[in-house]
Amino acid sequence: MATQKVISRQTGVEDTQYKWGFEFDYESDVAPRGLNEDIVRLISSKKGEPEWMLEWRLKAFAHWNKLGNEEPTWANISHPPIDFQDIIYYAAPKSQKDGPKSLDEVDPEMLEAFAKLGIPLEEQKKLSGVAVDAIIDSVSVATTYQEMLLKAGVIFCSMSEAIKNHPDLVRKYLGSVVPYTDNFYATLNSAVFSDGSFCYVPPGVRCPIELMTYFRINELDTGQFERTLIIADEGSYVSYLEGCTAPMRKTHQLHAAVVELVTLDDAEIKYSTLQNWYPGDKEGKGGVYNFVTKRGIARGKNSKISWTQVETGSAITWKYPSVILQGDNSVGEFYSVALVNNYQQADTGTKMIHIGKNTKSTIVAKGISAGHAQNTYRGQVKIMPTADNAQNFTQCDSLLIGDQCGAHTVPYIEVRNSTARMGHEATTSKVNDDQLFYLQQRGISLEEANYMIINGFCRGIFKELPFEFAAEASQLMRVSLEGAVG
Amino acid sequence: MTQAHERNGTALLEVKGLRVSVGETEILRGIDLTVRKGEVHAIMGPNGSGKSTLTNVLAGRPEYIVTEGQVLFEGKNILGLPPVGMDPETRAREGMFLAFQYPVELAGVRTWQFLKAAVDATREYRGLPQLKIREFDRLLEEKLELVEIAPELIKRSVNEGFSGGEKKRNEILQMLLLDPKLAMLDETDSGLDIDALRIVANGVNQFKGPSKAIVLVTHYQRILNYITPDFVHVLVDGRIVRSGGKELAEQLEEKGYDWVRESSDSPAAPPAAKVGA
Numbered sequence: 001m002a003t004q005k006v007i008s009r010q011t012g013v014e015d016t017q018y019k020w021g022f023e024f025d026y027e028s029d030v031a032p033r034g035l036n037e038d039i040v041r042l043i044s045s046k047k048g049e050p051e052w053m054l055e056w057r058l059k060a061f062a063h064w065n066k067l068g069n070e071e072p073t074w075a076n077i078s079h080p081p082i083d084f085q086d087i088i089y090y091a092a093p094k095s096q097k098d099g100p101k102s103l104d105e106v107d108p109e110m111l112e113a114f115a116k117l118g119i120p121l122e123e124q125k126k127l128s129g130v131a132v133d134a135i136i137d138s139v140s141v142a143t144t145y146q147e148m149l150l151k152a153g154v155i156f157c158s159m160s161e162a163i164k165n166h167p168d169l170v171r172k173y174l175g176s177v178v179p180y181t182d183n184f185y186a187t188l189n190s191a192v193f194s195d196g197s198f199c200y201v202p203p204g205v206r207c208p209i210e211l212m213t214y215f216r217i218n219e220l221d222t223g224q225f226e227r228t229l230i231i232a233d234e235g236s237y238v239s240y241l242e243g244c245t246a247p248m249r250k251t252h253q254l255h256a257a258v259v260e261l262v263t264l265d266d267a268e269i270k271y272s273t274l275q276n277w278y279p280g281d282k283e284g285k286g287g288v289y290n291f292v293t294k295r296g297i298a299r300g301k302n303s304k305i306s307w308t309q310v311e312t313g314s315a316i317t318w319k320y321p322s323v324i325l326q327g328d329n330s331v332g333e334f335y336s337v338a339l340v341n342n343y344q345q346a347d348t349g350t351k352m353i354h355i356g357k358n359t360k361s362t363i364v365a366k367g368i369s370a371g372h373a374q375n376t377y378r379g380q381v382k383i384m385p386t387a388d389n390a391q392n393f394t395q396c397d398s399l400l401i402g403d404q405c406g407a408h409t410v411p412y413i414e415v416r417n418s419t420a421r422m423g424h425e426a427t428t429s430k431v432n433d434d435q436l437f438y439l440q441q442r443g444i445s446l447e448e449a450n451y452m453i454i455n456g457f458c459r460g461i462f463k464e465l466p467f468e469f470a471a472e473a474s475q476l477m478r479v480s481l482e483g484a485v486g
Numbered sequence: 487m488t489q490a491h492e493r494n495g496t497a498l499l500e501v502k503g504l505r506v507s508v509g510e511t512e513i514l515r516g517i518d519l520t521v522r523k524g525e526v527h528a529i530m531g532p533n534g535s536g537k538s539t540l541t542n543v544l545a546g547r548p549e550y551i552v553t554e555g556q557v558l559f560e561g562k563n564i565l566g567l568p569p570v571g572m573d574p575e576t577r578a579r580e581g582m583f584l585a586f587q588y589p590v591e592l593a594g595v596r597t598w599q600f601l602k603a604a605v606d607a608t609r610e611y612r613g614l615p616q617l618k619i620r621e622f623d624r625l626l627e628e629k630l631e632l633v634e635i636a637p638e639l640i641k642r643s644v645n646e647g648f649s650g651g652e653k654k655r656n657e658i659l660q661m662l663l664l665d666p667k668l669a670m671l672d673e674t675d676s677g678l679d680i681d682a683l684r685i686v687a688n689g690v691n692q693f694k695g696p697s698k699a700i701v702l703v704t705h706y707q708r709i710l711n712y713i714t715p716d717f718v719h720v721l722v723d724g725r726i727v728r729s730g731g732k733e734l735a736e737q738l739e740e741k742g743y744d745w746v747r748e749s750s751d752s753p754a755a756p757p758a759a760k761v762g763a
């Protein structure tokens with residue numbers, strides 16, 4: 001709607017549907033193609049990491065080698081085999097080699113580039129109350145609001161800095177939720193991750209502002225492997241947002257991130273994602289392969305982890321933000337909109353593993369398919385014998401636009417405690433002609449009518465997003481569906 | 487036709503020899519109707535006679551196929567898609583409004599947002615400046631009062647969980663907000679209790695005026711006690727079998743539709759329907 005406040009992302013690229021497709025023009029520091037132990041060592045030394053970190057990476061790399069380049073094949077996606085030796089595993093803007101100490105040291109060209117994207121690095125142009133960590137290719141270029149956060153006791157910095165400055169916390173929690181042996185892509189990430197965000201909220205602190213990480217792949221043929229770790233200590237609260245874009249490339253780019261969340265007693269993490277990686281062109285050429293492992297552990301009693309995601313980008317999305325409900329009375333939530341158009345493929349969902357007593361999970365997944373795209377919801381709910389009185393409610397709704405696309409729902413439910421209460425609802429619908437005609441009869445164009453209905457379909461999810469993101473999310477849907485409706 | 491019904495307004499809607507089918511079935515079998523500014527026309531007829539088909543075709547509903555005839559709105563052809571005719575949204579913006587017999591539910595679309603979008607689109611087409619949120623809210627508040635809809639209702643999804651009466655009043659609210667030239671009300675009176683009927687009628691009477699026209703589709707005479715029609719047309723099996731003044735509605739009430747069926751063996755050529763054709 002015209003009245004909505006949208007974080008505008010104007011670019012110089014005209015006549016294209018992907019509005020974020022320009023590249024930044026700066027020199028970068030690029031590792032040679034391919035992956036071997038030397039590359040792992042190179043990454044670690046570029047970042048000046050301590051020995052323990054290198055060792056962890058090498059262990060992961062050795063494990064990855066054992067997996068024999070065998071990617072998982074169970075997901076409902078298809079793509080030509082990925083040549084992992086043809087990827088560049090490290091790229092950094094040259095001027096940022098040592099990482100900026102403060103905003104004043106951030107390359108002005110970079111600031112301008114981010115301003116173009118509507119990402120407010122300069123604090124005076126800030127989104128009110130959002131602290132931003134911006135990550136280009138592999139390196140964190142700026143973290144705003146650090147001082148204010150530090151005053152509150154909140155640590156919010158790049159993973160590289162955290163490894164140097166907060167080694168105890170990193171060593172304690174890194175890999176504690178997603179071990180390096182977890183899955184093929186998580187293992188790869190553990191070996192070669194280059195940067196990401198780190199956040200620690202101390203006991204009893206309600207983080208005063210929203211934290212945001214902005215990811216961008218810029219370099220040609222670069223993989224992006226960021227690693228995010230968020231710890232909410234007892235009785236604390238934090239809301240974290242991540243946004244992602246990439247320039248248009250004819251070849252595919254690999255993005256294999258790992259996100260780990262930990263909540264202790266009475267703590268809460270709200271994690272929101274707007275994923276808008278380049279989806280490829282109308283024929284399905286190019287686009288990002290988004291193979292991501294996201295998992296939280298609600299370790300403490302009465303703690304809560306909530307994932308909200310709006311996935312509109314990427315050629316392929318493979319991700320299952322999950323919650324292990326370990327603490328008694330802990331709560332896990334997953335709210336998702338996955339939109340696919342043209343030849344995009346999404347296989348996404350969640351896992352809720354109930355271990356503690358009186359644990360409760362809610363899953364609301366909305367899939368929108370248009371063009372020739374395929375959308376799969378894959379969700380697992382597991383009630384362990386210890387989880388007395390566990391509750392799950394799952395709702396999966398699919399909306400089809402046109403008749404060339406597909407929607408699939410694959411629920412796995414495992415109940416090993418008879419006191420569990422489970423609820424499941426699923427619907428598949430099309431944009432209804434009666435609704436369109438009704439809106440048109442009120443003077444609303446057919447295209448606008450479609451957007452209103454699609455937005456209405458997503459409303460339950462959008463309302464979980466922070467305000468700025470909600471407006472941006474509905475804008476993203478519109479851009480992603482251009483040409484598919486009306 | 488009495489003197490009182492002398493017709494000197496400008497023709498707003500002219501329907502000439504309109505035949506309409508759905509699939510293989512012909513539903514409207516030659517309709518002639520002229521509606522001038524300032525007039526109220528009632529279209530009555532038994533269930534299934536084609537009343538809703540007529541209003542929906544005029545509003546541009548896609549599934550109906552016009553096989554013959556012409557429809558002019560303010561002298562411009564509307565049938566077919568642009569550039570020959572007009573799409574449904576253009577007809578609406580030009581000033582044709584349809585209060586739906588069965589108002590549609592829009593899950594997740596907030597009523598406020600829907601109303602604002604409709605008003606914005608319509609005003610933009612008519613070259614009027616966009617209303618600021620405050621101005622819109624003031625306008626909305628005034629109209630809400632008129633149709634006695636609680637302000638809480640507009641925070642909910644469009645028509646979702648509304649009672650039958652609320653849905654119908656919501657249609658009248660939209661009519662008042664969009665300020666069309668021609669309002670076609672398809673059984674807006676049915677299913678209403680006497681209070682709701684009075685509210686709806688009151689809304690319609692507020693709207694009525696020398697530059698407006700109303701087509702009131704109903705199969706009860708009841709609402710005509712509140713809104714006085716200038717003309718009454720009886721639609722049976724896709725044809726207007728009889729036209730007259732408001733006394734025709736009273737006769738129908740007394741004698742039932744069989745009476746017109748029986749007396750309509752002669753070809754339908756009632757004077758009112760003929761005028762302007």
Ligand SMILES: Nc1ncnc2c1ncn2[C@@H]1O[C@H](COP(=O)(O)OP(=O)(O)O)[C@@H](O)[C@H]1O
Nearest residue numbers: 508513531532533534535536537538539540549
């Ligand atoms: N979309 C449609 N598809 C099939 N038949 C229809 C459709 N719309 C109307 N009809 C048929 O046309 C006839 C007239 O319907 P309608 O215009 O709704 O009558 P009324 O409003 O006078 O009750 C009925 O027999 C109805 O079943």
Ligand SMILES: [Mg+2]
Nearest residue numbers: 537538587673
């Ligand atoms: Mg009807």
